[in-house]
Amino acid sequence: MSRFRVVAAAHVAPVFMDASASVEKAIDWIARAAADGVELIVFPEVFLPGFPYWINLYAPLLQAELNRRYQDQSVERDGPEIAKLRQAAREHGIAVVIGASERGENSRTCYNSSVMIDRDGGLLGVHRKIKPTYAERYIWGQGDGSGLIVADSSVGRLGVLACWEHTMNLARQSLIEDGEEVHAGLWPGLSTMAGFDAVADIQIEAMMRNHALTGQCFVIAASSPVTQAMLDFLETELGPQTLMGAGGGWSAIIHPFATTVAGPVTGTDECLVRAQIDLDDIKSVKVWVDTAGHYARPDMLRLQVNRRALTTRVDMAGTH
Numbered sequence: 001m002s003r004f005r006v007v008a009a010a011h012v013a014p015v016f017m018d019a020s021a022s023v024e025k026a027i028d029w030i031a032r033a034a035a036d037g038v039e040l041i042v043f044p045e046v047f048l049p050g051f052p053y054w055i056n057l058y059a060p061l062l063q064a065e066l067n068r069r070y071q072d073q074s075v076e077r078d079g080p081e082i083a084k085l086r087q088a089a090r091e092h093g094i095a096v097v098i099g100a101s102e103r104g105e106n107s108r109t110c111y112n113s114s115v116m117i118d119r120d121g122g123l124l125g126v127h128r129k130i131k132p133t134y135a136e137r138y139i140w141g142q143g144d145g146s147g148l149i150v151a152d153s154s155v156g157r158l159g160v161l162a163c164w165e166h167t168m169n170l171a172r173q174s175l176i177e178d179g180e181e182v183h184a185g186l187w188p189g190l191s192t193m194a195g196f197d198a199v200a201d202i203q204i205e206a207m208m209r210n211h212a213l214t215g216q217c218f219v220i221a222a223s224s225p226v227t228q229a230m231l232d233f234l235e236t237e238l239g240p241q242t243l244m245g246a247g248g249g250w251s252a253i254i255h256p257f258a259t260t261v262a263g264p265v266t267g268t269d270e271c272l273v274r275a276q277i278d279l280d281d282i283k284s285v286k287v288w289v290d291t292a293g294h295y296a297r298p299d300m301l302r303l304q305v306n307r308r309a310l311t312t313r314v315d316m317a318g319t320h
Contacts, residue, residue: 003279005155007040007182008033008272009222011251011265012047013189016230019049019073019100023081026098027088033272034092039119040155041272042184043098044224044249045162046112048081049073051188053226054234055135057241066237067138074103074110077126082115090121095155097184097220099162101140102126112140114160114186116151124151124158130171133164144310150178156279159217160184166207174305176215177292181279183211187223189248191266201250201266212254216285218261218277225249225268253277256285 010029015021026043033041045051052070054063075081082100089096095118102113112129128143129136148171150159159175159182166172166185175183185208190200204221212219228246235241252263253275262275289295 004276005039005182005279006037006274006276007155007218007220007253008036008038008042008274009220009251009253009263010041010043011223011225011249011273012043012270013224013227013230013268014047014050016050016227016233017069017073019075019081022048022050023084026085029272030085030088030092030094030096033274034094036272036274038094038272038274040095040097040158040182040220042186042220042222043096044222045099045186045188046101047098047224048075048100050230051224052139053188053193053230053244054238055138056193057234057243058238060138062238063138070101070139071103071108071110074101076103076105077113077115077123078105082123085115086117086121086123089117089119093119095119095153095158097158097160097186099186102128109141110139111143112136112162113143114162114184116153116158116160116184119154124153125149127160127162129162130165130168144308145306146309148174148305148307150175150180156181158182158184160186162186163188166211170303172211172215173291173303176217177303179292180215180217181282183215183217183219185211185219185221187221187250189224189226191248191250192226192245194243200248201264204250205252205264208252208254209258212256213258213289214291216256216282216290218256218279218282219254221250221252221254223249223251225266227268256282
């Protein structure tokens with residue numbers, strides 16, 4: 001059986017603060033990708049309804065009303081937005097990984113989630129970001145080990161982490177030990193924010209190449225650029241700001257030996273970063289290093305993962 005797969009990172013911006021419109025935009029890109037032979041498309045972090053950039057740009061007390069509206073635009077895993085994406089995946093025969101601000105059922109608590117859908121529309125799993133970063137804690141609660149999963153999919157064993165979760169080496173190792181073959185790395189656009197303009201893309205690239213090599217897996221990094229429409233929204237809602245501009249994003253596909261397969265792409269021009277990959281290349285890399293096998297030392301170093309769901313029963317409705 002062929003182990004070739006055609007995969008793509010969607011270097012695309014959402015329709016900011018409009019989950020329904022962002023779903024329709026995602027479906028359009030799903031259709032484009034499928035027409036181009038893509039079998040797996042990866043969208044950026046919280047594509048639904050966009051990354052809440054204001055949390056890093058304005059004083060906390062100014063944000064409360066917009067944070068409440070962000071909860072309104074967050075989606076439920078069993079809600080109509082995810083159902084439409086699952087239908088699109090089934091109709092076009094393409095697997096989808098997409099970031100979403102997930103609101104717990106019958107709850108106002110939200111999570112920075114990554115939704116994995118197979119080519120038949122089946123829900124492979126939902127990963128909730130383990131530790132929201134810095135000011136993200138205004139918006140999202142933390143996930144737990146029940147969502148730290150590698151799913152058997154039609155495109156290989158598939159895992160996902162969002163943004164600086166990739167600095168959590170034990171979280172990455174748990175995916176590696178579960179036999180991850182294809183890794184989706186989801187990101188917002190960070191390189192146009194003050195203090196990150198010189199480091200964001202370097203950090204993303206370093207983490208993506210590091211995970212590819214240390215995990216011996218293909219990495220699809222999808223990042224959304226900051227658009228002028230987003231900046232206009234922020235100025236209208238919260239007033240002038242001087243800490244972020246348009247552009248950014250870093251999207252690429254990385255080989256298990258850390259070389260570049262496609263990309264990187266940055267900036268506001270939207271596109272698919274597309275490539276054909278051969279999952280059998282993983283075997284060639286594992287001849288040299290196999291961190292789930294001969295390059296592990298379980299007699300010295302051992303990872304323990306608590307897979308128990310720690311969030312409330314109502315929030316886990318429609319479980320993984």
